[in-house]
Amino acid sequence: MDVLISEVGPRDGLQSISRIMPTAAKKAWVDAAAAAGVTEIEVGSFVPAKLLPQLADTGEIVAHAVNIPGLTVAVLVPNARGAEAAIAAGAHKITLPLSCSETHSLANLRRTHGQVLEEAASISRLIAALxxxxxxxxxxSLSTVFGCTLEGAIPDAQIARLAESLMAAGCDEVGLADTTGYADPRAVRHIIKLVRGAVGDAAVMGIHLHxxxxxxxxxxxxxxxxxxxTFDSSLGGLGGCPFAPGASxxxxxxxxxxxxxxxxxxTGIDLEALFAVRRLVGAALEGEPLYGFTPEAGLPLGFVPANSVQGASA
Amino acid sequence: MDVLISEVGPRDGLQSISRIMPTAAKKAWVDAAAAAGVTEIEVGSFVPAKLLPQLADTGEIVAHAVNIPGLTVAVLVPNARGAEAAIAAGAHKITLPLSCSETHSLANLRRTHGQVLEEAASISRLIAALxxxxxxxxxxSLSTVFGCTLEGAIPDAQIARLAESLMAAGCDEVGLADTTGYADPRAVRHIIKLVRGAVGDAAVMGIHLHxxxxxxxxxxxxxxxxxxxTFDSSLGGLGGCPFAPGASxxxxxxxxxxxxxxxxxxTGIDLEALFAVRRLVGAALEGEPLYGFTPEAGLPLGFVPANSVQGASA
Incomplete structure (x- = not known):
């Protein structure tokens, strides 16, 4: 496996649609994705159920998923309380978002940068005690790192300082997230160079793109x-039409x-098996639009996946 | 202007939908696109009207478009007869497709490679006499260069030989066309290197991607x-849903x-003016689906187009 695909559909996709997927269907999704070769799945988020009822069963999904051999079970947490629940459930990976735009952080989480960094430090202490x-x-995860719909571009110095602060607070890794869909290839190169320059190459391996x-x-x-x-993505682009309100x-x-x-x-993932997962999830969420071109167009005639390639041309 | 966008919607887009756009609406499209900064437009194709009634007015559109200062008026031709009509109308650029897959060439044009290359030589003679x-x-244009739905992958040696033959027949340039949507970034690099190696870098500057x-x-x-x-593209991705039959x-x-x-x-193109062209064409083709994300999502807060950038970060 040359790259890691982190499937975020069960968290990011499902939190962006209003209907609630039954717990059994979520488990079937996770099982089928893992069987198709997906080795990391963000299965949910430990937030209050009244805020995101779609993800209220995250604990149960984590407890189920950790039994799948070879699967990294990831969850999002907004704070140390969420991290406690994630640890109790046995999650393998915990992601805490820190919005580079303090305006966005205050509007969405009602927290300053300093307050989020305190949560990060608390989570590190919880982990160190294990x-x-x-x-x-x-x-x-540095969200809005490519710009914010409220603030516009974020100054480089602020991004570098926040990345350093996350590592100082005990994070193992700094993720990059294009929350607003503002990234372009030049900006991607620039931000990766900037953040790697601040905290080292090994601490910056993954990106969440829209x-x-x-x-x-x-x-x-x-x-x-x-x-x-490491690349985050969502089955069927779940969460929907990217310009609809609330869609991811x-x-x-x-x-x-x-x-x-x-x-x-x-990627370690079998494409035909992945298309079958798409059909499974599509049936469970009947009526919900799924995106993507390849499942409809089909694979090219004579298509050879990477695993089968021997001495392919560069 | 760092790159040339060649707008192919009036040809490739319109030939892929069944309805016929009125000539006046086509002229208004070409005018508005040129006013937005588009400097090359493929305005039609000189094929028999019974085959493509959508493009039957190509001669009139060319005659109109050549009066627009600074605009390169391009057309597609299937053979020397089409090129004669294109020259008579005053087109600035003529593109002759040669399918790398001979099976595809026979199925679509009922012509062998040798026969298409003879047409190329005839067109060169017509041009040289001017x-x-x-x-x-x-x-x-090397169509199906990234593979064919009938033959699969095309051997490198065959692609190189066809590129050389087109230049030997008198073409000024060899274009690359991903007719089947089989290209991927590695294949793109490989094919560009291959064809440039065969005919020289300066003879391979443009690509038509799906x-x-x-x-x-x-x-x-x-x-x-x-x-x-040089990049071909179509306003609104016109020609429609890429997996529908006949769509481009x-x-x-x-x-x-x-x-x-x-x-x-x-690109020399003003984005807001381009969005206005999209609305114009959308109104003229009411009910026809238009694709693309940026017009709906809008430009990022504080967006700075290339022309305005001074000493931008690399």
């Missing part, structure tokens, strides 16, 4: 070339995996 | 990095221009 073998991986302006896969290509190896505009897992495999970059 | 100032630019599997803009990025500077799946001009301008690469 036996080594039970410690989850802890990612601080397809809000159609540039999602071009931005993946730029990220790959800049050395990143996630990049589509099926198209992402197709692009990488066509390029000879192994 | 006064220098009236000679159109002559492009031979978005059939969602990789259109990623393939543009790879093409840019490999040195190409062209990349969307609006998203392409947005990506390039966001990257600091000047």
């Amino acid at each position: 036996p080594v073998e039970r410690r989850p991986h802890f990612e601080g 397809n809000t302006r159609g540039l999602g896969l071009a931005n993946v290509l730029a990220s790959l070339e800049a050395g990143l190896t 505009g996630n990049i589509v897992t099926e198209d992402l995996v197709y692009m990488l495999e066509a390029m000879g970059i192994s | 006064p220098v100032e009236r000679r159109p630019h002559f492009e031979g 978005n059939t599997r969602g990789l259109g803009l990623a393939n543009v990025l790879a093409s840019l990095e490999a040195g190409l500077t 799946g062209n990349i969307v001009t609006e998203d392409l221009v947005y990506m390039l301008e966001a990257m600091g690469i000047s």
Whole structure:
């Protein structure tokens, strides 16, 4: 496996649609995705159920998913209280978002940068208190790092300082998130260089890109070339039409995996099996629009996935 | 202007939908696109009207468009007879497609490679007989160069030989066309290197990409990095849903221009004016679906197009 696809549909996709997917259907999704070769799934978020009833069963999904061999079970948490629940459920990876735009942070979470960084430090202490073998991986994710709909561009110095602060607060890794769909390939290269310059290459390996302006896969290509190896995406682009209110505009897992495999970059994911997961989830969410081109267009005649390529042309 | 966007909607878009756009509406489209800064438009195709009634007025559109200062008026021709009509109308650029897949060439045009190359040689003779100032630019376009739905992958040696044959037949330039939507960024790099190796870098500057599997803009990025500077695209991705029968799946001009301008690469095209052209064409083709993300999502807060950028970060 050359790159890691982190499937965020069960969290980011489902929180963006209003209907609630039954717990059994979520478990079936996670099972089928893992069977197709997906090795990391963000299965939910530990937020109050009254805020996101779609994700109220996250604890149960985590408890189910951790039994799947080889699967990294990831969750999002807004604070240390969420991290406590994530640890109790046995999550392998915990992501705490920190919005580079303080205006956005205050509007969405009612927290200053300093307050979010305090939560990060509290989470690090919770993790440090665990036996080594039970410690989850802890990612601080720089959201709105490519710009904010309220503030516009974020100054480089502020981004670098926040990345350093997350590492100082005990994060294992700094993630990059194009929350607003503002990224373009040049900006991707610039931000990766900036944040890696601040905290080191090894601490910046993953990116969460949106397809809000159609540039999602071009931005993946730029990220790959800049050395990143972990990409978030959502099955069927779930969460919907990227310009509808509240929709996420996630990049589509099926198209992402197709692009990488066509390029000879192994994802470990079987495309036909992934299309079957799409059909499964589509049936469970009947009427909900799914996005992506490759499942409808089909694979090219004579298509050879990366795993089968021997000495492919560069 | 750093790159040339060649708008192919009036030809490739309109030939892919069944309704016939009135001549006056086509002229208004061409006028508005040119006013928005588009400097090359493929306005039609000189094919028998019974085959493509949508493009039966190509001669009239060419005659209109050549009066627009600074605009390169391009047309597609299937053979020397079409080229004669194109020359009579005053077209500035003539493109003759040569399908790398001979099976596809026989199925679509009922012509072998040898027969298409004879047409190319005839067109070159027609052009050479003109006064220098009236000679159109002559492009031979390698269609299905990324693979064919009937033959699958085309052997490298065959592609190189066909490119050389087009130049030997008198073409000024060899174009690359992902007719089937099979291209991926690695294949793009490979094919550009292959064809440039066969006929020289200066003879390979342009590419016609489709978005059939969602990789259109990623393939543009790879093409840019490999040195190409001319990109075909269609307003609103006109021609429609890429997996519907007969649809072209062209990349969307609006998203392409947005990506390039966001990257600091000047297209000479004003995005807000381009969105107005989209509304104009959408109204003229009411009910026809238009594609693309940027027009709906809008430009990022504080967006700075390439022309305005001074010493932008690399």
